Amino acid sequence: GAGVSQSPSNKVTEKGKDVELRCDPISGHTALYWYRQSLGQGLEFLIYFQGNSAPDKSGLPSDRFSAERTGGSVSTLTIQRTQQEDSAVYLCASSLEWGGRIYNEQFFGPGTRLTVL
């Protein structure tokens, strides 16, 4: 079956521009995560969506970052007024969250490589 897909795979933008990154989770997965992977910081959590609950935004680095998840499926991560330090690979993951399991595996997409010039 299809895994997590992300688009675009690469994005080059100029400093100050807004960008939108898209994530299509595995069908039926109720939870969706965004992470950022950069050379200096490793892989960092950004935001988590679970069903109709309020998202966990505790990892967003600034108010220039926002995300939404429409219809419990596709998610868009938006970065406004991009800065050079936003250059990183943005990874999306999804999981099937349900009670009774000790751990619900997160499946990762291939990522979007963002370069801010």
Add this chain to the structure above:
Amino acid sequence: QKEVEQDPGPLSVPEGAIVSLNCTYSNSAFQYFMWYRQYSRKGPELLMYTYSSGNKEDGRFTAQVDKSSKYISLFIRDSQPSDSATYLCAPRWTGRRALTFGSGTRLQVQP
């Protein structure tokens, strides 16, 4: 200090060697301990997970957790060139679904 510390490597070993990859962590609330493998230009994929302290074996891979010393290990036996990748430890605590990743150790297995 980061919550999870991991030697970035690179670690280069000959084919057939036993590899030991390690992480230390500071948050005593961590209960779930995952190891992810990431090939170049790909997303991470779950390799193994353990709950609380103890060992878990899966084929050539053994994951070990020592909560008393806050130390996580992954052992790879009979390493193969196809094991060449970055290995990320990722603990998690019960109250939070998101993973806290180590910086990853890059492993190169030489044929």
